[in-house]
Amino acid sequence: MSRRRTLLPLAALDRRRFLGGTLSVAAAAGLPFRSAEAQDKVVNVYNWDTYIGENTLEDFTEATGINVRYDLYGSNEELFGKLREGNPGYDVIVPTDNYVQRMRAAGMLASLDHALLPNLANLAPRFRTPSYDPELEHSVPYFWGTLGLGYRSSVGTAESLAEIFETGKWDGRIALLADVDTLRMTLKYLGYSMNSSDPAQIAEAADALIRIKSKIKTFAPDTGQDLLLSGEVDVALEFSGDVLQVMEEDPDIGYRVPKEGGQIWTDNLCIAKGAPNPANAHAFINFILEAEVHAAIAEEIQYALPNEKARALLPEEMRDDETIYPPEEVLERCELLVYQGEEVSALYEKAWTRVLAS
Known part of the structure; x- marks a missing residue:
């Protein structure tokens, strides 16, 4: 499939609509993120294929005025390889637990400012001190x-x-x-x-x-x-x-x-080292952790929430589904x-x- 360079469209990001693993719906690989567009109105997100709600990004832009450039990858190895030689301009990335450790060791993750992430309080206790990042210094649990x-x-x-x-x-x-x-x-x-x-x-x-x-x-x-x-x-x-x-x-x-x-795994919202828009990245992560936002994403993508306040908002049949929450x-x-x-x-x-x- 070809890649398109554009601001993220308002259309749905259904998980089964994108089969290319690395298909980009907003930015091609190697996009010069630091180009003409004013970066103070943009957050550059590199996420797993179709791992977001239908309206999440549109709602974020409406709430904050920050546009989203969105690129997709299909594996942790691909993510690591893309950033191994330096950050090409991504702000938010979503590595799995062991890759949080690997990327920390390689100096590829920025430290998080918890003062800018008040919605960390919504996380369930077991996800506030994960073994791979006990102080949540570099990562925030997204789904597991x-x-x-x-x-x-x-x-x-x-x-x-x-x-x-x-x-x-x-x-x-x-x-x-x-x-x-x-x-x-x-x-x-x-x-x-x-x-x-x-x-x-x-x-x-x-x-x-x-x-x-x-x-x-x-x-x-x-x-x-x-x-x-x-x-x-x-x-x-x-x-x-x-x-x-x-x-x-x-x-x-x-x-x-x-x-x-x-x-058993946990995917995490992280800020890449050298992110051009760290304040916007924090705003994006904090927005995702809003209980209503996180719950809406979970209803679409069917993964387990680390966010206890969001889980409480799910329909009972999903909240208690042992396939999702074994x-x-x-x-x-x-x-x-x-x-x-x-x-x-x-x-x-x-x-x-x-x-x-x-």
Whole structure:
């Protein structure tokens, strides 16, 4: 898909309308953000594909007079790679927990001014001191969820990762994520930690994936839910909210955390180091944390809120949905990813490259 350079349109940003992962709805890669337009009226946001409410950005501009330039990415690796050589002009970015750690270590995140973020008070207590950033010095929790299996019930419920690796149940009808998270979930299948730093275990996981590549229809860039909806695959390794969205359109689709466990994650609103508009970035983050704003986004994108005041505003059936807010016995089988240094990250990247190249 082509990219368009324009101020964000008022049209909806439906998650299934953008399948390109890095499609930009407002700014092309490399856009000279510091160009002619007055920067004091702009905030430059780099976010996951379609991870915002239909009217959120329009409402922010109406409330503040600040326009939004909006770019999309499809993975943490893409985000990290884009900013590794320096910030091209982004203000707000949305890395996952372990990438908050990695980007902090690389000096890629600006410190937050809590005086400009009074709506931090809306966060649930467990999200005010996360292990990856205990003082919320560089990050604010945005949404959280799990990584598990979406499936077509008419073909068969996906109970475990072992069914993918050890049976022919979905041969040729499987979509796995096109990033290192697939390798980490394979470690879980093998009985290891998703945070393993053992080169032999990481290599074993890569070998296990290579052995079943003939079963896999595609490694999808966070679009497994769309492939389920279109009927192109019958099982997909995907993020909980993505699958929940298509479940609303097709009751044959289901989701669960596999028996072996899965990943629990938190995506975070951060300000990139060197942001041209830090005051506007703080205003954007604080606006998102407004209970009504955050709740409205959650109703659309179907992810779990770290914002307890916003969660209280959700419809009861969503607030108490165990697919969105899993019970503790499910969460106990899940792991939060931990950044373990560039040497370990390189092990994973090398093993993942080997999987893709085989």
